[in-house]
Amino acid sequence: MTVFNLGVAELRTRQSMKWQTYPADVLPLWVAEMDVKTHPAVKAAVFAELEAGDTGYPAGRRYADAYRAFAARHWGLELADAQVKQSGDVMNSMLGVLQTVTSPGDAVVLNPPVYPPFYTIVERYQRKVVPANLTPDGRLDLAAIAEILAGPAHPRAFLLCSPHNPTGTVHTHQELAELVRLCAANDVALIVDEIHSPITHAGTGFTPILSVPGSERAIAVMSAGKAWNLASFKGGLVIGGTAAGDVLDRLPALLLQSMGHMAAIAHSTAMNEGDAWLAEYLGEVAANKQLLGRLLSEHVPAANYLPGPGTYFAWVDCSALGLDSPATHFRQAGKVAFNDGTAFGKEFGQWIRVNLATSPEIITEAIRRLANSL
Ligand SMILES: Cc1ncc(COP(=O)(O)O)c(C=O)c1O
Incomplete structure (x- = not known):
């Protein structure tokens, strides 16, 4: 079985967004959509609902139950039913938690470069971003974080991306334990986006935040949308630590009513029956990362790519190429679309994010176009 086997004509x-945003002569390797067919069990489950006309409101706890089983099976994390709330998606969940635990004007710590909507949910809702950039090798800068949390900005919340998008950094247990300690010591709410957690290569040790001692007040947000390419079925989860029940109780009521019935069917089926598919495509992603590394060193040796294990993205430093805006240049002169690093933090305009959830042929063609544009 090969998961990434779809050709350009079919794609x-x-x-959806990935293949519709740019003209047909631009090869798209940008937004987080995977070039895959729907998992067979998910397809069957959704079809069965459609066949029966069963397209009403969601009932019950199937998504929460599927996640609790997934977390126990993969990470040995045992969650009580009351710790898991079902919601409409991940970013609205993060926003809902943020609004619950902070007030307008409060400072919120992020780790640039980071997934662009993290900025949106802070800045558009009258909170202030306080950046604690990752170190050049993509790790949490715990010394800088310690200073910021105890400093005059007096942050009230910390938005962590774990694993980190775009670098694919898998934060270690030790790093997370120190972050939990710092947040608790400074009375800072820790909100952790774990949507990339299933997309973590075996043996790289993803640590769920709620398995870290001292994380009883932390909140995780999660969904099957990324790992099984189900973004069009809007669904998400808010998972509270054992002492965060008061926060869960105060979440916006409409957030908790925004999951669709079909999303619950699709996401829960993926979590219940999608392990083998996940393992297969993670093997293909690992091979794609090696392929990208090889192609870049052969054709664009000045580009600098440090693979991260917790994502299907590659984060590539193009600063040695001497371009004003690498992403714009590659799109205009090379007809290949990557994400522009600027969206992940204004100082990252020399970086591109490459989506490797596609076939080796498409990756090879993309790097051919990139190299030809130089
Ligand atoms: C880190 C991260 N969080 C959240 C999302 C989006 O999740 P949702 O569509 O459920 O809001 C993405 C999508 O790429 C992501 O990478």
Whole structure:
């Protein structure tokens, strides 16, 4: 079985964002959509609902139950039913938690470069971003974080991306334990986006935040949307530490009513029956990362790529190429679309994010176009 086996002609018929945003002569390796067919069990489950006309409101706890089973099976994390709330998606969940635990004007710590909506949910809702950039090798800068949390900005919340998008950094247990300690010592709410956690290569040791001692007040947000390419079925989860029940109780009521019935069917089926598929495509992602490294060192040796194990993205430093805006240049002169690093933090304009959840042929063609544009 090969998961990333779809050709460009077939993919170009897609109606979603990745393949529709740019003209047909631009090869898209940007937004977090995977070039895959729907998992067979998910497809069957959704079809069965459609066949029966069963397209009403969601009932019950199937998504929360599927996640609790997934977390126990993969990470030995045992969660009580009351710790898991079902919601409409991950970013609205993070926003809902943030609004619950902070007030307008409060400072919120992020770790640039970071997934662009992290900025949106802080800045558009009258909070202030306080950056604690990752170190050049992609780790949490715990010394800088310690200073910021105890300093005059007096942050009230910390938004962690774990694993980290775009670098794929898998934070270690030790790093997370120190972060938990610092947040508790400074009375800072820790909110952790774990949507990339299933997309973590075996043996790289993803640590769920709620397995870290002292994390009883932390909140995780999660979904099957990324790992099984189900973004069009809007669903998400808010998972509270054992002492965060008061926060869960105060979440916006409409957030907790925003999951669709079909999303619950699709996401829970993926979590219940999608382990083998996940393992298969993670092997293909690992091979794609090696392929990208090889292609770059052969054709664009000045580009600097340090693979991270917790994502299907590659984060590539193009600063040695001497371009004003590498992403714009590659799109205009090379007809290949990557994410522009600027969206992840204004100082990252020399970086691109490459989506490797696609076939080796498409990656090879993308790097051919990139190299030809130089
Ligand atoms: C870190 C991270 N969080 C959240 C999301 C989006 O999740 P949702 O569509 O459920 O809001 C993405 C999508 O790429 C992501 O990478």
